[in-house]
Amino acid sequence: xxxxxxxxxxxxxxxxxxxxxxxxxxxxxxxxxxxxxxxxxxxxxxxxxxxxxxxxxxxxxxxxxxxxxxxxxxxxxxxxxxxxxxxxxxxxxxxxxxxxxxxxxxxxxxxx
Numbered sequence: 001x002x003x004x005x006x007x008x009x010x011x012x013x014x015x016x017x018x019x020x021x022x023x024x025x026x027x028x029x030x031x032x033x034x035x036x037x038x039x040x041x042x043x044x045x046x047x048x049x050x051x052x053x054x055x056x057x058x059x060x061x062x063x064x065x066x067x068x069x070x071x072x073x074x075x076x077x078x079x080x081x082x083x084x085x086x087x088x089x090x091x092x093x094x095x096x097x098x099x100x101x102x103x104x105x106x107x108x109x110x111x112x
């Protein structure tokens with residue numbers, strides 16, 4: 001069955017219906033919806049495929065999972081977390097995978 005999704009609220013509802021409502025944060029789903037609308041407004045929603053293709057993680061988790069070198073950042077710096085996040089965001093962007101960053105600092109990205 002084809003379902004037309006008109007807004008982020010309906011998009012989130014479909015994730016909940018598919019039992020995948022916890023796969024992304026509320027804001028993360030909004031970022032993903034906006035991203036998909038921008039790259040392909042006629043996208044056919046496949047919640048399971050999106051959960052396989054996209055992830056929402058912290059910068060630290062992404063750095064660990066993708067072996068991103070953070071050794072040049074001094075852990076004693078007051079803005080250590082921000083510097084690490086900036087490096088990870090730049091890395092994900094260079095891969096063409098960045099969807100967006102939530103207010104809480106989580107990164108939504110296409111798996112690569």
